[in-house]
Amino acid sequence: MAQPKIAEYEWFVYLLWASNYYISSNLSRVMVGEQQNPETFENFGTTPDGSTVRPVVTFTPPWYKILYEDSITMTCDVAGAVQGDVTYTWYRNNQWIQQGKTFTIQSAQSIHDGNYQCGTSEEDISEEVTLYVMHGPVVLQSPPYIYEGDDLALRCHSRYKDIRGTIYFYKNNEIIHSSTTDSEFLYRDHLDVTAVYKCRRQVITTGYTTYSDETEVTAPGSSDSVMVTFSPNWKKIFTGDSITMTCDVIIYGTYSWYKDNKPWMKIDQKSMYIYSAQSCDSGKYQCRTSSGSSPEVSLEVSDGPVILQAPLIYDGSIPYLRCRSRPEYPVGWTRFYKDGEFLQDSEDGYLYLTKPVVTGRYKCEKVLYWTSVLDGESAPSSVPIRDLFSRPEIRLTPSNVTEGDNMALTCDTRLSPPRQTTELQFAFYRDGREVRGFLSSNKYILSAKLEDSGNYSCAGRTGDNRVRKTSQDLSVQIHSEYIVDTHGLETYLYPTVSVILLLLIIISAFLIFRHRHHLCRLFPKRLRTRDPEPGMEFV
Template identity: 25%
Template sequence: SCRGGRGEPVYYTEDSETVRIDTTGEPVVTLHPNWSKIYRGETITVRCEIHGGDTEWDYEWKTNSNRKPQNLNEYRIISASSYNSGNYRCKGRMKSSQHETTEWSDSVTLTVSDNEPRPVLTVSPSWLSPGASVTLNCEVEHPSAGWSFYWYKAVPDLSEKSSSYELLPDGSGTAQDSYIIHGQTHTAGYVCRAGRGDPEYHTDHSQPKFVWSADVHSAASLTVSPDRVQHFTSDSVSLTCEGNFTEWRVRKFSEDGRLSDCRRMTGSTCDINTSKSDTGVYWCESGSGEFSSAVNITVQNDDVPILVSPVHPVTEGASVNLSCSLKTQKILSNVFFYHNDKLIQNDPRGELKISAVSKSDEGFYKCQYSGRESAQSWMSVKGEQDQNSVVHKVAATMPYLESRLAGFSG
C-alpha cells in the first residue's frame, strides 16, 4: 500500500488499497529424517520444497545416484541401499506456464551405508560388590540421530553353543542410552540394541558384556585346582563346575576382550595347560541358564615368582596364608610382601599369615624375591555368612552331593 503527502506541515492522503504480491523462493531439498548417515534397510524421504506463493508445480530431479526419483515433490525410499547414495537437486516448473521454471536448488547429499551398525555395550562396575547397582551404556554411531534402546539379559543356551536374549524390565525402546540394574548379586551377561525411524529399523545386538561376582552362594560354583590366582606357563589347571545341573560350559573373557569357551571340557571340568593367552576371567554356565561365581586366572612367565593366593573371597575372621613361589623352587625365604603397593612384611619363612581377616585386608597383594616381583592379585574379603545363606547353599547342593556319593556305594 502507499499514501502521499505535501505542504508544511505535511498533509497526508489516505492509504491506498492493498495489493498482494506473491514471491517464489528458490527450491530446497530436504531429507526426512535429517540423519547424516542412513543404513541399509532404513526408510528415508527426499523432498523438494518451494516456499512462497500458491503456484502449482511440476518437479524435476537431478542426481548422480543409481536410482533417479520420479518427477514428484518427494521421493520416498522404503528400504535404502548404497544405490540411493548421491547428490540430489530439484527445480519447479509452473503447471500454468510450463516455460517458467525456478533455478536448480543447492545439492543435498544422501549417504547410505551397506554396513550394519553394531552398538557397543559397556558395564560398570565389571566386578560386583553383592547388591550393588550396575549401569549399562549402549553406544551407537551418530548417537544423537534418533536412536531408542533395548536392553536384554543373556541366557546361556548350551545346545546352540550360544545365548538367547531376554528383555529386561522396562527395557523396550528407552530414550536414554543407559540402563541401571539395582541390587545385582550374581554373575550375569547383558546385550543391547538400538532402533529408530518409522517403520522402526533395528541394529544387530551388541556383543555380550558381563558383570562378574565372586559370590560363591549362587546355585552354581566354580573351583580351581590348584587353588590360586597366579600360575606359571605349562601348569596343569582344572576348573570344575559344581551344582545341581547336568550340562556345563566354562567361559573365559580374556585381557584383549574376547569371549571364548573352554576347548578341553570333560563333563563338568575344563582342563588347561596354561599359556599367557589363558589369562582372564573364568566362570561356569549351566544348561539351565545359571551362572557361577567368577574367578581371575593370571599366567606368569617362568622367570618371575608368583603370589600364591586364593581364587575365591576370604570370609571375615578366617585365616589365610599367602606365599611366594618360583617355577623351580616352591618354598622361598626372605620374601617381601606388599599390600596395595605398600611393604607390609619381610618374612624369612616366605609366607604371609593373616590369622583373622578383616575388611581392611582386602586389596592387591604381590611378593618380591631376590629383586624379582610377582604380578599383583586382588584378594576379596566378604562378611561372615549368615545362617540362612549357609542353609540355602547346602540345600542347593544336596542333590549333587547325593549323586556323587552314590558313585561310591558298594
C-alpha cells in the first residue's frame, strides 16, 4: 500500500507566564499532496486519458442552407494528432450512409435534407449539424454557427446566375448593406444572438419552351370584280400589329365595310387601317360597293407567342407560310408539318409551297428561349454564437502568502477545441488597476510585500481585442513575517494553548495529591477521625 503524504509543520511557540504570552510562527512548508496544475488551454481538447475530443463536421462551401441541385462537401475534422489508421463513418438522421473522411453531394435533392454526424468510433461521434436543401429562388446563406470575434459571412444566393437591380441585406428588417454586383457580404458586428437576417434581390430566370400553331390552306380563290386584300398579306397577325384592308374594285363607286355581316366603320373610303390590333379585331370582313360585294375574308388576331401565317391566295400567286414568333423571344429552331407528317426544318421560319397540291392542314413548331424577372426574398435566418474561450478564473499559489514569499497568480481559461490554435493574451489587475499588461503568458509572479494585498482579477483577450473576458475578483492578504494570521491562530495556537492548559491542570492535580499525601503522613490518626475534635487545626 502506498504511504500517505505527511503534513510537515515547523512551528516555534514561545509561552510567557506571569503576564501574557507572545507567539511567533514561521510556516516554512506545507505538503498535503502534489497540487495538480489547473487544466489550461494547451491541453484542453483531450480527455484525461489522452484521447481526442469529439469530431466536428465542417461544410465546404461553409453554408448549411443550399439550393436544389447545389453541391457541397462535408469533412470529418478531428482535433489533435490522429494515431494509426482511422475509419470515418457518416450518418444522416442516425442512419449509416457511408465511410470516408469526406462526404460529397454532387447535386442536392430533397432526400439530402437532414441531420448529419460523423465518427471515428462508437464513443467519438460528432454533434449533429443540419443541412437544409431549399427550393426557393433566393436563399440567405450563412455558417451554421460562428465563434466570438468572427466576422459573419452572408451570401444572397440564387440558382439563377443573372441579377438585376440591387441586392439588399437586412438585420432585424433594417438594411445593413446593399450592392449591385456582389452577392456576398462580411458583417463585422454580429454580437446579438437573437438577430434575424434576410436578403432580397431581383433574379433573371431563363428557359426554353416549344410552341406551335396550325392553319388551314385552301384552294386559291377566283379573281372577283370586288376583292379585299391585306397589307401585309397575312390572315393571322399578333396583337399589337397593324394591317391595312383595301377594297379592290374595277369600277369606282361608294364603299361600305362590314364585319361579321354587320356595318363596320361607316366611312366611305377604299382602305381601312387597323392600328395595334387587338383580339376583338378578329372576324370576317367584307366591302360593298355600287359594283357589288366582295367575298368575306377572315382576319385572326392572336396574343400567343407563335403564329403560323398564311396569305390570302388568289390565282397566279405563289403560296408560302411563315412561322413567326414575337421579337422578345430568342429562337432555337423551327419545324414544319403537314397533315401530321414532318416536312422540314427552317432557319428563316418560311415554308414555300410547291404546286400542284398545296392544300391541307399545316403546323409549325418553334423553340423559344425566355427570361423572367423575379423579385425574390429569402426566408429569415439567425446565426448562433459560440464561446471562443471560457471566462477566466484567477488562481493563487500558494493559498497563504507571507511577506517575502514568491506569489504566483494564474489566469486559467479554456479554448474551444476547434480553435486550439488561437493565441490569447492575459493581463492582471489589483483593486481595478493594471499591475501587468497583456502578454502571452497566463502567469504573473512577484515577491510578496504587505502592500501587495488587495482584490486581484485577470483578463483574457484575443490579439485583435475583439473578444475580451474578465475573471471575478480574488481577495489576497499578504501576512507579516512576524505575526501569525488569523487562520494560523485558529489552526495552531488554540490547540497548543489547550494542551498547555490541560498540562497545567494535570500538574496542579498532581501537586494537590502530593500535598494531601504528605499531610496524611504527618497526622495519620487524626486524619482517620471522621469529625475533628474541637480546637484541632491543620498546619
